[in-house]
Amino acid sequence: MSRPLDLRGKGQLADKTFGALAIGAAALVLLILGMIAITMTNRALPVLRHMGLDFFTSSVWSEHDNQFGALPFIWGTIYTSVIAVVLAVPVSLGVALFITQIAPPWLKRPLVYLIDLLAVVPSVVFGLWGVLMLAPHLNRSFLTAGIILAIMIVPIITSLAREVIETTAQADKEAAYALGATRWEMINAAVIPHAKGGLVGAVMLGLGRAMGETIAAALVIGSSAQIVLSPFKSGDSMPAVIANQWGEASDLQKSALIGLAVTLFVMTIIVNLIASRIVQRSMRKSRGT
Amino acid sequence: MQQLVSALDLRPRRTWRTTKNTIMTVLLGAAVVAVAIPLVLVMVSVFAKGGSILFKSFPDFLTKDIPPTRAAGPGMGPAIVGTLMITGMATLIAVPLGVMGAIYLHEYGGQSKFAQLVRFLAMVMTGVPSIVMGLFIYVVWTLNFKLQGFGGALALACLMLPIVINASEQMLKLVPNGLREASYALGATKARTVLTIVLPAASSGIVSGSLLAVARAAGETAPLLFTIGATRVLNTSLFHGDDTALSARIFENAKEAVANAQERGWGAALALVLLTFTLTVVARVITAFATRRK
Numbered sequence: 001m002s003r004p005l006d007l008r009g010k011g012q013l014a015d016k017t018f019g020a021l022a023i024g025a026a027a028l029v030l031l032i033l034g035m036i037a038i039t040m041t042n043r044a045l046p047v048l049r050h051m052g053l054d055f056f057t058s059s060v061w062s063e064h065d066n067q068f069g070a071l072p073f074i075w076g077t078i079y080t081s082v083i084a085v086v087l088a089v090p091v092s093l094g095v096a097l098f099i100t101q102i103a104p105p106w107l108k109r110p111l112v113y114l115i116d117l118l119a120v121v122p123s124v125v126f127g128l129w130g131v132l133m134l135a136p137h138l139n140r141s142f143l144t145a146g147i148i149l150a151i152m153i154v155p156i157i158t159s160l161a162r163e164v165i166e167t168t169a170q171a172d173k174e175a176a177y178a179l180g181a182t183r184w185e186m187i188n189a190a191v192i193p194h195a196k197g198g199l200v201g202a203v204m205l206g207l208g209r210a211m212g213e214t215i216a217a218a219l220v221i222g223s224s225a226q227i228v229l230s231p232f233k234s235g236d237s238m239p240a241v242i243a244n245q246w247g248e249a250s251d252l253q254k255s256a257l258i259g260l261a262v263t264l265f266v267m268t269i270i271v272n273l274i275a276s277r278i279v280q281r282s283m284r285k286s287r288g289t
Numbered sequence: 290m291q292q293l294v295s296a297l298d299l300r301p302r303r304t305w306r307t308t309k310n311t312i313m314t315v316l317l318g319a320a321v322v323a324v325a326i327p328l329v330l331v332m333v334s335v336f337a338k339g340g341s342i343l344f345k346s347f348p349d350f351l352t353k354d355i356p357p358t359r360a361a362g363p364g365m366g367p368a369i370v371g372t373l374m375i376t377g378m379a380t381l382i383a384v385p386l387g388v389m390g391a392i393y394l395h396e397y398g399g400q401s402k403f404a405q406l407v408r409f410l411a412m413v414m415t416g417v418p419s420i421v422m423g424l425f426i427y428v429v430w431t432l433n434f435k436l437q438g439f440g441g442a443l444a445l446a447c448l449m450l451p452i453v454i455n456a457s458e459q460m461l462k463l464v465p466n467g468l469r470e471a472s473y474a475l476g477a478t479k480a481r482t483v484l485t486i487v488l489p490a491a492s493s494g495i496v497s498g499s500l501l502a503v504a505r506a507a508g509e510t511a512p513l514l515f516t517i518g519a520t521r522v523l524n525t526s527l528f529h530g531d532d533t534a535l536s537a538r539i540f541e542n543a544k545e546a547v548a549n550a551q552e553r554g555w556g557a558a559l560a561l562v563l564l565t566f567t568l569t570v571v572a573r574v575i576t577a578f579a580t581r582r583k
Binding site for chain 1: 390404
């Protein structure tokens with residue numbers, strides 16, 4: 001990045017103050033993240049002292065017996081997020097490919113708006129719809145939660161996928177057509193190989209988003225702390241149990257719920273870091289450096 | 290052989306390859322339909338069920354206090370005021386700080402180690418689940434200052450901050466260096482250049498990016514659960530007493546098995562959707578006007 005030629009005089013007080021304010025605002029990001037890690041871990045210590053490492057491995061969560069095992073919620077979080085990703089990915093990629101490769105120019109903008117619209121519907125509205133309109137047919141279960149989460153992560157996966165796909169070199173696409181490829185063969189031969197890394201990153205970001213989504217899951221997952229494979233059974237996830245049990249929680253239980261939040265915080269950060277690494281690497285590769 | 294006899298035919302033929310192409314085109318189109326269906330279903334429910342209470346008892350639904358859970362009748366005034374005040378305060382906190390942060394990143398930090406670190410952490414912060422942000426504010430604020438609207442505003446501000454930083458930095462990048470050099474050449478200091486030349490040039494983009502962040506924040510529920518408490522009557526102070534918001538009301542009403550409460554939940558959902566859609570449309574219109582002017 002080229003810097004502008006800088007001929008200004010040095011040493012004015014107001015100028016320095018402004019620079020200091022700017023660096024202070026930027027440092028706030030660092031401060032907030034540091035404080036989240038420190039203060040919340042601190043609040044989670046009572047339950048960790050009480051439960052030890054069993055907090056992460058026990059599958060019993062009973063506020064009456066003061067037993068707090070996070071495993072059912074970790075399972076529920078992963079399970080619902082994976083269901084959401086499995087449902088959302090084919091649809092998101094389809095939409096992204098349709099918008100970038102197939103839709104005539106006049107249709108592109110309305111479709112992008114449609115996806116944007118989906119992104120601004122508040123999650124609690126999806127939750128309300130899920131619990132009053134969808135749950136009567138599907139019960140409150142992992143699957144219902146997965147479907148609602150899938151609807152909510154489609155916009156983010158689609159928009160990231162669209163960005164990656166649009167970086168495909170025009171020459172590659174034309175080369176495929178020149179060899180006589182049909183449009184689908186062109187997509188398969190030129191677009192998908194080029195975008196693969198970025199698409200994986202987009203999916204991971206969607207996974208991270210689904211893991212942290214609280215309100216919709218809290219309403220439709222069914223709130224029962226059990227580890228089962230059947231998607232039609234009710235379960236619970238970390239953000240959902242925090243939202244549902246907070247109101248009537250005892251002190252130790254609050255500590256346990258904050259412990260869940262810390263666990264969730266660490267898990268989403270790991271998923272997001274992996275995602276951004278993948279996206280960055282594939283972007284670098286597509287620029288050819 | 291047959292081809293030698295008949296006329297050479299170079300028209301595209303229906304082969305398995307073209308059939309496959311058609312099938313895939315239809316499937317990709319079906320994906321668009323698959324996305325549109327839930328959006329349409331949700332919107333139809335929200336507008337039909339919410340509209341029946343919101344418009345039937347207009348404007349009482351928007352102004353009256355919230356009735357007890359089982360009682361029939363309209364009333365979502367305190368929640369609407371709460372949402373506007375809490376989100377407004379969050380905006381007042383997050384937008385100036387976010388824009389200043391972006392100014393540091395682009396105008397001062399550039400590619401320095403610290404700027405790279407902040408950029409990276411802002412990306413990390415965007416991924417922090419909103420419920421974690423709510424509990425964080427509970428721990429550092431609510432435990433010391435009781436339940437109040439301002440706690441909710443702080444939590445929403447934390448969620449908005451990285452979004453505003455990122456959007457603003459993208460906009461600052463678009464301002465040509467020539468403008469900065471021209472300003473320096475006239476003897477302006479860096480602060481003056483940023484405030485009077487760079488920011489105005491990037492303003493429309495920053496405003497629309499911020500509005501999108503506000504729309505996201507207005508719909509957030511989880512951060513408010515631990516920070517603002519609950520009330521059925523109007524509270525015009527962010528610093529005194531329990532507060533309420535549309536999103537929190539929808540969450541509460543969705544958990545009730547009472548038809549009266551559910552009806553008010555749909556009404557609140559319609560009010561919230563109209564608010565977030567309006568903010569989004571305004572942001573888009575600003576962007577459209579700004580790009581046309583250029």
